[in-house]
Amino acid sequence: MLRAIAIGLPLTVLVTILALMIGTVVALPIVAGLRSKNRILWLLSRALVDLLRGVPPVVWLFILYYGVSIGAIRLTALQAGVLGLGVVAAAYLAEIFRGAISSIPKGQWEASSALGFHRATVWSRIIGPQTARAVVPAYTTFAIGLLKDSSIASSIGVAEIVFMSSQYARQSGEGIMVFFVAAGVYILLSVPLGLLSRHLDVKMRKAVAR
Amino acid sequence: MIEPNLRTGKPVVQVRNLAKAYGPHVVLRDVSLSVQEGSVTAMIGPSGAGKSTVLRCMNLLEQPDGGEIEIDGHLIVAGRKPNPKNLAALRRSAGMVFQHFNLFPHMTVLRNVSLPQERVLGCTRDEANEKSMELLKRMGLAEKADQYPSRCSGGQQQRIAIARALALGPRVMLFDEPTSALDPEVGVEVLEVMKELASTGMTMVVVTHEMAFAGNVADELVVMADGGIIEKGEPGQILQDPQHDRTRRFLRAVLER
Numbered sequence: 001m002l003r004a005i006a007i008g009l010p011l012t013v014l015v016t017i018l019a020l021m022i023g024t025v026v027a028l029p030i031v032a033g034l035r036s037k038n039r040i041l042w043l044l045s046r047a048l049v050d051l052l053r054g055v056p057p058v059v060w061l062f063i064l065y066y067g068v069s070i071g072a073i074r075l076t077a078l079q080a081g082v083l084g085l086g087v088v089a090a091a092y093l094a095e096i097f098r099g100a101i102s103s104i105p106k107g108q109w110e111a112s113s114a115l116g117f118h119r120a121t122v123w124s125r126i127i128g129p130q131t132a133r134a135v136v137p138a139y140t141t142f143a144i145g146l147l148k149d150s151s152i153a154s155s156i157g158v159a160e161i162v163f164m165s166s167q168y169a170r171q172s173g174e175g176i177m178v179f180f181v182a183a184g185v186y187i188l189l190s191v192p193l194g195l196l197s198r199h200l201d202v203k204m205r206k207a208v209a210r
Numbered sequence: 211m212i213e214p215n216l217r218t219g220k221p222v223v224q225v226r227n228l229a230k231a232y233g234p235h236v237v238l239r240d241v242s243l244s245v246q247e248g249s250v251t252a253m254i255g256p257s258g259a260g261k262s263t264v265l266r267c268m269n270l271l272e273q274p275d276g277g278e279i280e281i282d283g284h285l286i287v288a289g290r291k292p293n294p295k296n297l298a299a300l301r302r303s304a305g306m307v308f309q310h311f312n313l314f315p316h317m318t319v320l321r322n323v324s325l326p327q328e329r330v331l332g333c334t335r336d337e338a339n340e341k342s343m344e345l346l347k348r349m350g351l352a353e354k355a356d357q358y359p360s361r362c363s364g365g366q367q368q369r370i371a372i373a374r375a376l377a378l379g380p381r382v383m384l385f386d387e388p389t390s391a392l393d394p395e396v397g398v399e400v401l402e403v404m405k406e407l408a409s410t411g412m413t414m415v416v417v418t419h420e421m422a423f424a425g426n427v428a429d430e431l432v433v434m435a436d437g438g439i440i441e442k443g444e445p446g447q448i449l450q451d452p453q454h455d456r457t458r459r460f461l462r463a464v465l466e467r
Contacts (some may be wrong), residue, residue: 105312107308107310107311107312108312108314110271110308110312111306111308111312111313111314113269113270113271113301114269114271114301114304114305114306114308114375115301115306115326115330115374115375115378116298116301116302116326116330116378117326117329117330118329121329125325125329126314129316130314130315130316133316
């Protein structure tokens with residue numbers, strides 16, 4: 001039983017980390033679009049976010065796994081799982097980032113302009129670092145959610161914890177026990193993330209409390 | 211001929227026929243103003259008169275709808291897209307101090323003052339830090355260099371903001387109600403620094419409700435109401451003998467409370 005879960009564990013972690021990375025990177029241009037004054041860019045990114053969020057992740061995975069063939073290439077279950085969860089994550093993260101950016105007081109932009117900073121400097125030195133701090137709690141909450149949602153990839157056959165557990169349950173006839181153990185493993189994975197987040201948050205608040 | 215007084219020098223700031231509206235709401239109509247080198251101009255008037263808007267138009271934090279702004283020879287004409295180089299040059303010539311300080315909360319006091327020098331003037335970190343420490347000493351804040359702004363009082367934060375603006379070597383300093391967010395006692399520290407700055411010949415434009423400062427330190431007083439300048443001239447004269455009824459009403463309200 002533990003062996004089955006141990007075999008699934010690396011894929012759970014891998015799917016989560018890769019999807020989070022894809023999500024974070026893809027979210028950045030979407031945020032730029034959401035903040036754009038260009039109506040067309042704004043509308044496109046708005047529509048993209050609503051489309052990605054509006055369809056259940058499991059449906060995205062089915063579409064990517066069964067429905068997409070690029071030339072002769074078909075996505076493997078792992079590729080489809082990571083990609084699907086990644087782009088859905090991008091939509092949510094884009095909204096999280098956008099909210100964090102707009103929580104930065106207007107005075108920070110004004111001071112930056114008045115001092116004559118270039119746009120790149122404003123982002124890299126003023127808005128970026130403050131956004132990163134503001135985003136920590138929501139980002140880790142999302143990451144913990146994603147860790148658990150990575151189990152959706154089991155539906156297209158990615159052999160992560162839930163997939164391995166249900167396979168074990170079917171073969172051994174032991175039914176429910178393995179899922180309790182799986183639940184425990186998820187908790188063991190997510191609690192340290194939460195603790196780390198709170199620790200970071202408190203530490204940064206201490207340094208720069210407004 | 212020898213210039214008898216620095217304060218009759220050439221204008222550093224010229225604002226011509228400035229106009230600005232937010233939709234149907236007119237905030238400025240035809241404001242013209244000239245600030246002589248080395249002079250201190252105080253702008254007073256009731257809230258909503260457009261004082262801060264004039265100041266914020268001077269360094270293009272607000273886009274004027276009409277008119278021209280010229281600071282230290284860098285001309286910006288409303289309605290035309292400013293050339294970025296010209297805009298950067300104009301902003302470098304004008305140091306701005308805000309009502310709410312707007313220090314960068316994620317940097318130490320020293321970094322707050324040094325970063326703009328590094329990024330805008332291209333100083334090395336050592337050069338910038340040396341200049342910053344010199345300015346912080348002048349503001350009486352050398353011991354705060356390694357603290358974060360949140361650990362400083364409002365008066366200290368405002369003086370840090372003044373140091374940050376001075377570090378870029380501006381030709382004129384723009385103050386937007388620098389003491390309005392401060393307790394009166396704390397505001398005094400900031401006013402002292404501003405007086406010292408004025409005595410060194412820094413050209414200053416100060417939007418303020420501090421009548422004593424306007425009366426004692428300023429060389430030129432500008433009274434604004436309803437989006438226009440209603441009176442300007444020598445502060446003592448205006449405060450003693452205002453010509454305009456609106457000025458009289460405003461002065462009564464602020465002086466006789």
